[in-house]
Amino acid sequence: MTVNIKQWPGTALATRDLEQGHVLTVKYKPRAEYAWDAGVAIARYLEELKAGRLIARSCKQCDRILIPPRMFCEECFRPTDSWVYVEDTGTVNTFSICHVRWDVVRLDQPQLPAVIHVDGASPGMGILHLLGEVAPEEVYIGMKVKAVWEEASRRQGSITDIRHWKPWKEE
Amino acid sequence: MAKVAVVGAGMTRFVRRAQETGRELSWQAAKMALDAAGLRLKDVDAVVIGSAPDAFDGVHMKGEYLADGSGGWCKPTLRCYVGGGTGVFAPIQAWYHIASGRFDTVLVVCEEKMSSCHPHPQGAFLTIFDHTTERALGPNLLWIFALEMNRYMTVHGITKREIAEVAVKNKRNALDHPCAQLGANLTVDDVLASEELAWPVNRLDVSPASDGAAAVVMCSEHVAKRTSPQPVWLEGVGWHLDTAYWTNRDLYYPQYLEYAARMAYDMAGIKEPRKEIHIVEPYDPFDYKELHHLEGLLLCKRGEAARLTVDGVTQRDGDLPVCPSGGLLGVGNPIAAAGLMKVCELFWQLRGEAGKRQVPGMPRRGLAQAWGDLMQVGTVVIMGI
Numbered sequence A: 001m002t003v004n005i006k007q008w009p010g011t012a013l014a015t016r017d018l019e020q021g022h023v024l025t026v027k028y029k030p031r032a033e034y035a036w037d038a039g040v041a042i043a044r045y046l047e048e049l050k051a052g053r054l055i056a057r058s059c060k061q062c063d064r065i066l067i068p069p070r071m072f073c074e075e076c077f078r079p080t081d082s083w084v085y086v087e088d089t090g091t092v093n094t095f096s097i098c099h100v101r102w103d104v105v106r107l108d109q110p111q112l113p114a115v116i117h118v119d120g121a122s123p124g125m126g127i128l129h130l131l132g133e134v135a136p137e138e139v140y141i142g143m144k145v146k147a148v149w150e151e152a153s154r155r156q157g158s159i160t161d162i163r164h165w166k167p168w169k170e171e
Numbered sequence B: 001m002a003k004v005a006v007v008g009a010g011m012t013r014f015v016r017r018a019q020e021t022g023r024e025l026s027w028q029a030a031k032m033a034l035d036a037a038g039l040r041l042k043d044v045d046a047v048v049i050g051s052a053p054d055a056f057d058g059v060h061m062k063g064e065y066l067a068d069g070s071g072g073w074c075k076p077t078l079r080c081y082v083g084g085g086t087g088v089f090a091p092i093q094a095w096y097h098i099a100s101g102r103f104d105t106v107l108v109v110c111e112e113k114m115s116s117c118h119p120h121p122q123g124a125f126l127t128i129f130d131h132t133t134e135r136a137l138g139p140n141l142l143w144i145f146a147l148e149m150n151r152y153m154t155v156h157g158i159t160k161r162e163i164a165e166v167a168v169k170n171k172r173n174a175l176d177h178p179c180a181q182l183g184a185n186l187t188v189d190d191v192l193a194s195e196e197l198a199w200p201v202n203r204l205d206v207s208p209a210s211d212g213a214a215a216v217v218m219c220s221e222h223v224a225k226r227t228s229p230q231p232v233w234l235e236g237v238g239w240h241l242d243t244a245y246w247t248n249r250d251l252y253y254p255q256y257l258e259y260a261a262r263m264a265y266d267m268a269g270i271k272e273p274r275k276e277i278h279i280v281e282p283y284d285p286f287d288y289k290e291l292h293h294l295e296g297l298l299l300c301k302r303g304e305a306a307r308l309t310v311d312g313v314t315q316r317d318g319d320l321p322v323c324p325s326g327g328l329l330g331v332g333n334p335i336a337a338a339g340l341m342k343v344c345e346l347f348w349q350l351r352g353e354a355g356k357r358q359v360p361g362m363p364r365r366g367l368a369q370a371w372g373d374l375m376q377v378g379t380v381v382i383m384g385i
């Protein structure tokens, strides 16, 4: 049947069709603002960030230390058991060198997003964050890193209370 | 289990910006699928609509919005959505409508019109990141793909050059697809020389934003045998979801897809997928994803998919043709419609109707797969004649 169809539907518009007003368009800019509650587990996570510490939750049934922390273990489907401080050091599990914003506008300086496995949490427990104080070409998977904290007076209880993670050598 | 068949398929051209509205595109694809099946809307018992985020269209309750063009008014109609996995999930929904015994004929319509969202449809994706622990870092959608691609490449020692072969193959295959947006004859060097967006991702590693629609008609066994000269049977279906704590799982391997594939293989009675599947249409929004998915589908060993591609095994005339349609990289990526396009392609290929795209050797069984949500849902259908 596909071979017998000569004219497939769907009409492509070119940029000039829009610029020259050949097609009509109605525009709308939504105004929708949200205030997201941090919830029980993440509120404590944010408070501890403000204090310059990373905290996780432990589940004694699967013996995991979970970060980001959560009040229930999604695998055991039971409440998690206790709060556990973890280190502000870790290992780069993967990273990117990002040159564009979400709307594909080029950035002056590339961003270095990474998944960082946090020391003291269970193996494979990573968080999303940014790398800094390192040349992009020097980043590698397996690199040890340490959190660079915002000055205490400027911390707001946000994931950005860690400015970024920088290369670090274990003593 | 009750047998379910696909008896008709249709689709619009995939374009960057369509003159038609989403409802008009839906109608065009739905009408073509019904005509191909030799059926009319009054023969349809229920309608399944698949469409990705409402935020693309800026239309709330898109299922209702698209329902008239999809033939859904005054019928049992539902809209399903599992992100990018939607296009293959929609025919699975129709499968259980029919396998339940309650419905005989179901029309499946998938539509996406990404061009309505300005300045860039990526903006509609920003809310997939956790609002408290991730969005404050200013992430964009490319991050997760780049992070996953880097992890996959590094664990297996695969190069960008090898991965670029996928983009070259699919865009070339798309030259033979009458609905394709980005068919092209490119070289690996062209891909590597294209603008670097977020290392290791370059512009030509990525599928485009698109407008388009696709549709299929599905029937119970007794209706299919009565009305269709060549039904294509849904032999297996599978779907699976992994954790949304995406930084807590190793991105190098799509474990959830393996579970979805095993579910579908088990239903189809497939023991050796590599030998028993003759055509594969895995989800390829980025070139490395085709390789990642071939491994999750157990069609090769982990880390081996790049080698198969470089060796030409996945070419249309190779031993395991992969994306003979041209895939999302070549035909285009109107999210939900792109997944269903792959099901349409299997329908045409298995009936020997794919024209210039026809895979040689009379293939008898194919697999289509889509992927999405927060990069952790896998949807699989296996079709055969």
Ligand SMILES: [Zn+2]
Pocket: A059, A060, A061, A062, A063, A064, A073, A074, A075, A076, A077
């Ligand atoms: Zn547990």
